[in-house]
Amino acid sequence: MNLVDLAPLTRVMLLGAVVACGPVAWLWLRHRGTRPVHRLRALTVLTLFLTFDLVLFGAFTRLTDSGLGCPDWPGCYASASPFGAHEEISAAQAAMPTGPVTHTKAWIEMLHRYFATGVGVLITTLAAATWLLRRREHLPVDPWWPTATLVWVCVQGAFGAFTVTLKLQPVIVTLHLLGGLVLLALLVRQAVSYRQAEGAGHRREIAPGLRLLLVLTTAAVWMQVALGGWVSTNYAVLACTDFPSCHGRWWPDMDFQQAFELWRPLGRTGNGELLGFAALTAIHYTHRLSAYGVFGLLALLAWRAWRVLPLQARLLAGLASWQFASGLSNVVLGWPLVAALAHTGGAAALVVVLAWSLCETASRRLRVDAPLPAHEGVRP
Incomplete structure (x- = not known):
């Protein structure tokens, strides 16, 4: 069987377009008669919401071991849906009833692909509409952010294909998760740019120290999300089942060389030995x-930003508690599906709030023409 068979690609894309038609029609009915830039902003926010859902559905696909429910790409046994692959799936399920290919897992995997294709159609629509309206109506919006988002969603599609063809290799699956969060951040930036073009908002100047803390916290959260993805894709969540210690010790036996060998198959080292x-x-x-360090940064940022960015500060404090x-x-209850999805959703929400905060703020600059305080003036 070919791992990549483009024969069903057109039909899968058509199904994705059908998925996208519902949100677009609802949006058109709800916002007809408004300014074009307002409709673009509304469509971007809707796409952001659906992309957030897609990230959660991707986590659900991984956590239910459905990532290889259809072991080829982009279709399922060269068909556009599991209906056409009923015979092949039944044979695989009969040979291994609890294996990676079952009818349920095949549908979960294909629904994820249809959903992803629908989001791709919405992002393509946004990019095309922004360029068209900028030329026709001279909208004061930057079309390069929607273009960057479109390019990135294509990269995400490639990682989705590699996830299947490389048999859930941990580094690829982790990068696919991070790519979904990058897509969220790009859509946040795009939504903010449309809002500013409407005149509904502007970049708020904050103290340079607070801005630096915001940047450092964002970088720390991204690193933590990458580590969390590495935990999940290597199925290491239950490696420690006690808290706050691990195996009853504060420093258990650990092998960092094997743990962070990036390019290797799932469950094995680069030499093919069991992990x-x-x-x-x-x-x-x-x-x-x-x-622990990330929670400390989030708490400090929420405290420092409480008066300057009250909504973002409250969201960050709440999400930090949610993540804890x-x-x-996940640890003490044995990695239940609900808790695992909640943890992924909290990480994605943190990325959205931090990206929003970065896009709507800038470091306060000292105005040259501002009068100096009396004690700082030049003495005659």
């Missing part, structure tokens, strides 16, 4: 230790 439990422990515990509770639930 040791000490490596899984190192993956889990590194994520946990890093989380859902992460702890």
Whole structure:
């Protein structure tokens, strides 16, 4: 069987277009008669919401072991849906009833692909409409952000294909997760640019120290999300089942060399040997230790920004608490699906709020023409 068979690509894309028609029609009915830039902003916010849902559905696909429910790409056994692959799926399920290919897993995987294609259609619509309206009506919007988003969603599609063809290789699956979050950040930037073009908002100047703290916290959260993705894609969540210690020790036996060897198959080292439990422990515990620092930064940022950016500060404080509770639930409750999805959703929400905060703020600059305080003036 060919791992990549483009024969069903057109039909899969048509199904994605059908998925996208519903949100577009609803948006047109709700916002007809408004300014074009307002409609673009509304469509971007809707696409952002659907992309957030897509990230969660991708996590659901991974957590239910459905990533290889259809072991080829972009279709399912060269068909556009599991209906056409009923015979092949039944044979695979009969040979291995709890294996990676079952009818349920095939549908989960294909629904994820249809959903992703629908989001891609919406992003393509946004890019095309922005360029067209900028030329026809001279809208004061930057078309390069929608273009960058369109390019990135194509990159995401390629990573989706690699996820299947490389058999859930952990580094590819982790990059696919991070790519989905980059897509969220790009859509946030795009929505903010449309809002500013409407005259409904402007970049708020904040103290340079607060801006630096915001940048550092954002970088730390991204690193933590990457570590969390590495934990999930290596199935290392239950490597430590106690808290706050691990295996009853504050520094358990760990193998960092195996743990962070990036290019290797799932569950094995680069030499083909089984991945040791000490490596899984190192993956889990590194994520946990890093989380303490990230929580500290989030708490400090929320405290510093409480008066300047009150809504963002409250959201960050709430999401930090959400992440602590859902992460702890994964450990002590044995990685239930609801807690795992809640933890992924919290990480995605943190990325959205931090990207929003960065896009709407700038460092305050000292105005040259501003009068100096009396004690700073030049003495005659």
